[in-house]
Amino acid sequence: MFETQGDVFIIRDYQKQKPFASFLSGIAGPMGIPMWAFYVNRGQLMASFGIRDKNGQMLEFYPANQAYHYVYVNGFRTFVKVDGTVHAFFDETNAGQSMHVSRDQVSIKETSKALGLDVTVTYYTLPTERVAALVRKVEIQNLKAEPRQIEIIDGLAQILPSGLDHGAYKAVSNVLxxxxxxxxxxxxxxxxxxxxxxxxxxxxxxHEGNFYLTLGLDDPLYISDTRLVFEEDSSLRTPYPFIKHNMRTLREMPQAHVNQVPSAMTGAAFTLDHRKVFYSLVGHAADETIIHDLLKRLSPDFLAEKEVENKRLHEDLVAGIETKTAHPLFDQYLKQSMLDNIIRGGTPRVMDTRKGPIGYYLYSRKHGDLERDYNFFQLEANVYSQGNGNFRDVLQNRRNDIFFEPRIGDFNLYQFGALIQADGYNPLSIEGIRFRFEGDHEKLPEAIRHLLKNTFTPGQLATLLDQAGLPADSTLKKVLKQSTAIIKADFGTGYWEDHFTYLYDLIDAYLAVYPDHLVKVLFDKRYPFFQSPVDVLPRSEKYVLTKAGKVRQYGAIRHLPDQASGWLMHDDQLVEVNLFGKLLILVLNKFGHLDPACIGLSYEAEKPGWNDAMNGLPGLFGSGVSETIELAKLVDFLLDTARKHPDARVVSLRDADLLANAYLQIEEKDAMKAWDARMQALERYRAALKGPRITSEHQARLTVPWLEHMKKTLDKAIEKAKAIDIVMPTYLTYEATSYTPLLHEDKTAKTGYDGLPLVKVESFEMKPLPRFLEAPARYLKARSTPEEAEQLYRAVRKSQLYDRPLEFYKTSESLEAFGHDLGRIRAFTPGWLERESNFLHMTYKYLLGILKAGLYPEFFYEINTNLTCFMDPRIYGRPPIENVSFLASTVNPDKKKHGQGFYARLTGSAAEVLSMWRLMFLGARLFHDQEGVLAFSLSPKLPASFFKDGNVETRLFGNVHIVYHNPDGLDTFEKDVAIQTLVLHKTGEQITIDGDKVVGHLARDIREGFVNKIEAHIGKIA
Structure with missing residues (x-):
């Protein structure tokens, strides 16, 4: 029923299995135009495809629950007439069917013993061409000895012309x-x-349009009138004309080409000896001249070569994580996770600019597909394609990029650091990078001068150069060398409290490769402040009394209609600080809204933390312990840096320094009074940002008292959280127990959100929510001692966070006792979406926490039932090397869904897989600054069972082949096991080093790519 052959996952009788939705990668190479293509394991797979976004649909977009039905009707069809009988291949009732899923393509096969025919259909997108197109390869095999007379009609039952608005077509398709x-x-x-x-x-x-053509058939009959195939059968099920007439007669029948939704089908007749292969191409062109140019090169051989090229393109993208263990499915899982990480976060292409090298990210997109129908995804329909994404998603998916492409350096740190605002929040929507040309326009080719007067993308420039017949690659490099990268972002829909927590992971990864650059990256470069046209309101404008008599925090932000997204300015100049100063401003802002009990960080800006479905928490004065844990980690890092480099110059904001000094004056004995004092100081700071934005400069030693005060308070906060429950709470809510109405001078009530009266809260009662997995996951990763880690792990496993029948973890315990004011999570069915399900991203964060905490035997035990690659695909319901957003847990009332995965691939779990790979196969710190000398070491954490014939292989920086030799079958994480010798392979040279450390110029050679292979021999410590 399910099997794996190399990198191909095979599903027998695929239409009889649990339905699932997935997609082709949408990657067409740097010089190709991407196409999105969504498929389901029903019919002939392709449920919808198009260019750019839903408005570029060629096969109408339907959400997954409808696509499972409409794929049979609107999708691809294959009718074969042999011996006078018409057979509909890939009908749901047919036997002998299989589905074959690869990274670069998907195919189906049906063997009809009765007809003596075997039909295989393969889909892939066209790479490295100036048109976006879906290629459909059809192979027909004759299983009988004698030649057969075949007639066939194959293709799309319905295709849409380009230029249709998705929403309009859903509403008024008949008139359109x-x-x-x-x-x-x-x-x-x-x-x-x-x-x-x-x-x-x-x-x-x-002038633009969609096109359809077929190659490999003699004299194909193109059918755009569905009535030529289905007559008046509006169900599009039965090909009555084809049943009644031969192909010669069908050719003579008239077709109507207007006033209906057309089809894109091909009819043909031929003699089948052994095997027949033909290709159909469905694509988009800005005008017909592009198709004419393509036709000059098109042939079956050309498309066969494109199939090979497409596979090579995808394999090259994941080659950097090629790993060989005793578990081939796990090895493939790593590659698939890397591909899906690229699809969501992009892959960096290093480009030299006026201000140095930057990482230009190709192929990224905001997640959206048949199951995630709520997102309006976008793929730039251009060469050098890049997409949009959410701050949290993109930041997490780029966390490990430096281990694959070290030349990107601190670019991601700069991009995301710059987007942190002076109030500690950040925009949601991250757009693609644009460039501003700052060279001499008169020296440019005339064809591109107009474009370069404004900001541009590499795709726009390359397209224009191609149209002008100019060399695209060399000219692009010259232009970018004289250009500055422009970071683009937009406020989006809110301020989430957890977004800042992923920034330290980026710093940690950078310093694992460039520890010798710490002072340079923290103190030398200047960072601007993004400025959203949205303010967080003071408490006096957002604490309201509802009609039900409850005090709530509603309407917490104010949009400024006369202000656009941009950058913080003073006297028409960018306000810039260094990274240490930026991080200091960030922690001061976050510290200021510790909750009334001084435990969690308040969700005071209308959005919650990681769990979006807890959208009611801000109204309940909710706070997050997870964010406190992460804030404490960032404060520890800054404090450690300031103590080690007291003379380094910190560039900050003068008002932030005043805020830090104000915190020092606050007495922490009474939590409520301390909360009020902190919030007053923070609100004064935010008000001051409306005035002059003046920077300050001082030595790092000045920040030590500020950071020590915050560390002391945050350490106590975490201890308070641990005292509440052995499994520390993730969320706290607060109920106002006393309050005073706010009045105007004339004694009338001040009103806020929705006209509700505003109040001042004088006391709160804390109410922890049931256990969630997030805070334990964060604590294990960031702060736990080995003893604490083991105790917490045992407690979580004994709790209702663990789904015993399926042996995996859930987002939370039961929420049934709580009201719907928690958020939409409460309206979800238990065991579904974020509610009490195995939400894979959070489960993987927890697994990563176990690994980081040093619980190695426990980690390798848990991955057997928690990594999808080790799950039973019959239960999981899809290829196990593909991640999902969540799996239904056993609290879900639908038992048939227990353990099944939903919402394919575009999930943060891929980033966690790459982080696990890094720790398992490389170690936490690759490079060290050893008293001013660069040192390199590997520290794999692998059980003996992962070694095949005593060896494990992996890669570093994409091109360094690492081989671990473990002839004695040792667990490498045991204390008495270490690398005994290292062998470095350079071109024409082999260097053997005793021990596990490389120092000096050889360590630098590894980082700079002059070492192509490292062999590490593992043994017991003598």
Missing amino acids: QSWMSALHQDGYVFYKLRASTGDTAEIKEM
Whole structure:
């Protein structure tokens, strides 16, 4: 039923298995145009595809629950007539079917013993071309000895012309047929609208369109009129004309090419000796001249070569994590996780600019697909394609990039550090990088001068150069060398409290490779402040009394309609600080809104933390212990740095320094009074940001008292959280127990959100929520001692956070006793989405925490039932090397869904897998600054069972081949086991080093790519 052959996962009788949705990668190479293509394990797979976003749909987009149905109707069909009988291949009732899933393509196969025919259909997207297209390869095998006379109709039952708005088509598809045309040209069909569809005075003629063509069949009959195949069968099920007539007769029948949703099908007749292969191409072109250029090169051999190229493209993208263990499925899982990490976070292409090298991220996108129908995803329909994403998602998915491409240096630190605002928050939406040319325009080729007067993308420039017949690659490099990268972002929909917590992971990864650059990266470079047109309101404007008599925090932010997203300025100049100063400002802001009990960080800006579905928490004065743990870690890092480098110059904001001094004056004995004093100081600081934004400069030693005060308070906060429950709470809520109405001078009530009266809260009662997995995961990763870690691990495993029948972890214990004011999580069915399910990203954060805490036997025990690659695919319901957002747990009332995975691939779990790989195969700290000398060491944490014939192989920096030799079958994480010798391979040279450490110029050679192989011999310490 389920099996693996190399990197191909095979599903027998795929239409009889649990339904699942997935997608092709949408990667077409740097010089290709990407296409999104979503498939399901039903019918002929392809449920929807198109360019750019949902408005570029070619096969109509339906959410997964509908796509499972419509794929049979609107999707690809194959009708074969042999011996006078028409057979519909890949009908749900047929036997002998299988589905084959690879990283670069997906295919289906049906063997009909009765007909003596075998049909295979393969889908992949067209790489490295200036058109976006889906390639469909059809192979027909004759299983009988004698030749067969075959007639076939194959293709899409419905295709949409380009230019249709997705929402408009859903609403008024019937009337929109009036604009549609299917133009039968020489060798292809062009599907377009005759003019723009908007009800406006300006009408635009449409030149762009979608196209369909077939190669490999003699004299193909192109069918755009569905009635030629289905007559008046509006169900599009039965090909009555094909049943009644031969292909010669069908050719003579008229087709209507207007006023209907067309089809994209091909008819043909041929003699089948042994095997017949033909290709169909469905794509988009800005105008028909692009298709004409493509046709000059198109042939079956060309598309066969493109299939090989597409596979090579995908394999090259994941080659940097190629790992060989005793578990081949795990090795493939690493590659798939890396590919999906790239799809969400992008892959860096290092480009030299006026201010030095930067990482230009190709292929990234905001997650959105058949299951995540709520997101309006975008793939830039251009060469050098880049996409948008959410701050949290992109930041996490780029966490490990430096271990694959060290040349990106501190670029990600700069990009995300710059986006931290002076109030400690950040924009949600991260856009692609643009560039501003700052060289001499007169020395540019005339064809590109107009474009470079404004900001531009590499894709725009490369396209223009290509159209002008100029060398794209060399000219692009010259232009970028004289250009500055422009970071683009937008406020989006809110301020989440957890976003800052992922910044330290980026710092930690950077220093694991460049520890000798710590002073340079923290104190030398200047960082601007992003500025969103949204303020966080003071308490006096957001604490309201509801009609039910409850005090709530509603309407916590204010949009400033006259202000656009941009950068913090003073006297028309960017306000800039160094990274240490930026992080100091960040921790001062976060420290200021510790909750009334001085335990969690308050969700005071209308959004919660990592768990989006807890959207009611801000209204309940909710706070997060997870964020406190992460803040304490960041404060510890800054304090340690300031103590080691007391003379380093910190560039900060003058008002932030005043805020830090104000905190020192606060008495912490009474938690409520301390909370009020901190919040007053923070609110004064935020008000001051409306005035002059003046920077300050001082030695790092000045920050030590500030940081020591915060550390002391935060350490106590965490101890308080641990005292509440052995499994520390993740969330706290507060109920106002006494308050005073706020009045105008005329004694009338001041009002806030929704006209509700504003109040001043004088006391709160703390109410912890049930146990969630997040705070334990964060604590294990960041702060636990070995003894604490083991105790916490045992407690979590004994709790209701552990799903015993399925042996995996859940997001939380039961929420049934709580009201719907927690958020949408309470409305979800238990065991579904974020509610009490195995939400894979959080489970993997917990596994990573176990690994970081040094609980190695426990970690390797847990991955057997928690990593999807080791799960039973019959239960998981999809290829186990593909991650999902969540698995339904056993508290879900639908027993058939228990253990099944939902919401494919585009999840933060991929980032956690890469972090686990790093710790398992490389170690936490690759490079060390050893008294001013650079040192390199490997520290794998692997059980003996991972070694095949005594060896494990992996890679570092994409091109360093690492081989661990473990002839005695030792667990490498045991205290008496270590690397005994290292062998470095350089071009024409082999160097043997006793021990586990490389120092000096050889360590630098490893980092700079002059070492291509490292062999590490593992043994017992004598």
